[in-house]
Amino acid sequence: MQIDFFRHFVLAAVLTSVLSGCATPPPRDPENLCAIFEENRSWYKAAKATQEKWGVPVHVPMAMMYQESSFRHNARPPMQYWLGFIPVGRASSAYGYAQAKTLTWDDYVRENNRTWASRSNFADAHDFMGWFIYKSHQVNGVSKWDAYAQYLNYHEGWGGYRRGTYNQKPWLINVSRKVDSRARRYAAQYNQCKEDLDRSWLWRLFFG
Template identity: 65%
Template sequence: MKKVQITQKPLLLAVSAVFLVSSCATPPPQNVSNLCEIFYEHRDWYDAAAKVRDKWGVPIHVPMSIMYQESSFKHNARPPMRWFLGFIPYGRASSAYGYSQAKTVTWDEYVKEADRFWASRDNFDDAIDFMGWYISKSQRLNGVSKWDAYNQYLNYHEGWGGYKRGSYQKKAWLMQTAKKVDSRAKTYAAQLKTCEEDLQRGWLWRLFFG
């Protein structure tokens, strides 16, 4: 009986750990249409986004608008499963995963270039840092301004080579989506101007004056 209990205990601990991690996953913001409310709900997200701005020179509203489009701020987002004959699953459309919907190959490139071997695609801080790296590299490789949400999204979706070849020009739906991302980025930018000063205040100030 004792041997059975010893072998069961690690299993119970493992199951408990998985349950704890899944239950502690950060939920998507309740109001994704307002950047101030997003950051008020998840204060640490603003801190992470501000670090990316300072590190990569990327305005906060651009990666946030792209992230909304790609994952709706869901930490474990991934492309839908494909089905054969309507009931036999045969894999997903791509390896995209997490907040940023980064594909495995591109993520691995980021990990090496940015020296972030501990990074995870389902961690917000890591995901937005990846996006800062990607947007910065889009400027360097294709000359797209870091403030140009429209063309930055086309780079993000098509890849640097695809954008350079103009692959998006044959995809009317994609250019329409890029316009939505650009419009959302402008809305986010205007909203952030009204609350960023407050978001920059530390927890101690908020404790006594907030």
Template identity: 65%
Template sequence: MNKNTTLTIIKPLILMFTMLQLSGCTTPPPENPENICEIFREHHSWYEGAKDMNDRWGVPIHVPMSMMYQESSFRADALPPRDYLFGFIPWGRVSSAYGFSQAKTLTWDDYIRESDNSGADRDDFDDAIDFMGWFISKTQKINGVSKWDTYSQYLNYHEGWGGFKRKTYNQKAWLVKVARKVDSRAKTYGGQLKSCQDELDSSWLWRLMFY
């Protein structure tokens, strides 16, 4: 076997190995999660995914982004706390929530069926924010909550549509406090996004045209 033949065989193998290594990498959380402009500058593809979500569901970008920060701190592989039997024996997780959006398995399955997004993964940002757009849009239809009302949307997200109707959050002072925090962050994100959206859109168009 000559040198050229060997290189012809080895190069595709090296490329395949590199791709497999990269596919196993998890996108790190943004360095400055308090600023939505910095988040999207660091992860520009997230902005494109958020724009697609907005186009599809009519949900303002800053609403699910503030909720996602609360749920997972933008960690792709986020998991809920462990459950313990008798208070000290590890016994799985407290729920089936997983990923950026902390979507539970049954709700995620409903999303896949209703959105026709059969290849969706909870640890993929684009899929996760599209799921949140779907949920927020459905919340408006079921419980009449505005897509811009982050406070009530978060309570629906946490308690479920039935729980929100029954006002189960009234027995959870800590949850009401968290919902107010998420709402405050959404207002901050919304103001920040207005200041950098032209820049982000320009960058998106540049990438679309020249890459």
């Protein structure tokens, strides 16, 4: 029994290592949404799936994800140190493309019955962000197209947003404005390439 458990444990560890090694690297041109999707066609498929499922515009979660992880699958907060050299842990449990915190991720998994979802998988992380944006709209009445307010919800939580905790954080307001500005640029870029991306996506769906 113990030997079988050990074998399964080792197998899982090796599989995780292999999958991590094969993870998609960050896009070469993260400032251009068209270039991102042309480089990673599966990402566009995931973004379209999120749009259809949650009614979320393509550019908003992508702008938020850029801010959270720079599209790195294993992003996490930096390690904190005591006395400058003794590691004491990280600032939060945020992890992955969406920098989803463990408790919020667990809520998402439970509500959507997605036991096997992974924060280091782009499609799963993007769906999580679509769910969160959808919930922010439901809970706080924030437009799914309002990247500025959506990011404040994402960072402060729904309760924190209602209490206006961000008003005490000028740096966060500046970051949210930055996310909103990038979302607007992404939207303009996407309008220029959407037709080509959709044609390519549908071609691959039926003939690829």
